[in-house]
Amino acid sequence: MTRLPFGDVLSESFSFFFANLRLFFHLVTIPWVASLAIRVIGAMVAHDSLAAVLIEKVLDAVPTVIFMVAWQRVVLLGPARVDRLPGLAWTPRESAYLIHLVKIAGITFVLIAAFIFTIGTLDPETIGMGVPLDPEQAHRQAMAAPLGAGFTISLLLALRVSFGLAATAVDVPFSPRLSWAYSRGNAWTIIGLLFLTFFIGAVATTAASLVALGLMRGMLGADSAAALVTWLVAILVSYAGAGLAATVQAVIFRRLLAWREGAALPALS
Secondary structure (H helix, E strand, O other): OOOOOHHHHHHHHHHHHHHOHHHHHHHHHHHHHHHHHHHHHHHHHOOOOHHHHHHHHHHHHHHHHHHHHHHHHHHHHOHHHOOOOOOOOOOHHHHHHHHHHHHHHHHHHHHHHHHHHHHOOOOHHHOOOOOOOOHHHHHHHHHHHHHHHHHHHHHHHHHHHHHHHHHHHOOOOOOHHHHHHHOOOOHHHHHHHHHHHHHHHHHHHHHHHHHHHHHHHHHHOOHHHHHHHHHHHHHHHHHHHHHHHHHHHHHHHHHHHOOOOOOOOOOOO
């Protein structure tokens, strides 16, 4: 059984990503613009709507998939195997990747959506003010508790099997069931690696958003321009986080299965 060294996988992944930043900016261009367009249109069509936000996230999966397929091919096969700029065409490879992603994260997305719609919105002014809790709100929160627990469990399971996406990126037939089988003995290492990577990406995106918003409002004093630049920066940083996570997934796949192009997958013990 192959044991994944936590530190080595993290070091290799981060070193690869930051050594190829120039290539990252090249490959992310069209997906970045597409995601920005989705964000702007979403804000124009339905401002502050939970349903609109969820639809926006679903649509944003398309440019994200386009980028991640190209990036994981770079990690596993090298830059020469990316035959076109990501976003210029949609191929059966991207379709297979999207289907694989839905199998992994579909339940998690449905649970978080149900959780959001069940709990509704909280009024910040009532927190800590001794205001009696509305019975209907209390009922919704009680109903949301199992959904929150289910979301947490499904998230951990999704993280464990998500490294199999790298297989689909290089046209290796794979499934979440195979990811589960091949990750035996390394489950918590994989979960820890990907959770840490996604957490770092989320913190970096939040920090970049706050800094960009503060600077733009200070210089321009215009909310619309400040929001646009903030989205521009935040989306780019979020793609960097996705690139790091995709790199970790690809490194896990290569190390765990001792994968090389053209070789058969190892037999399951």
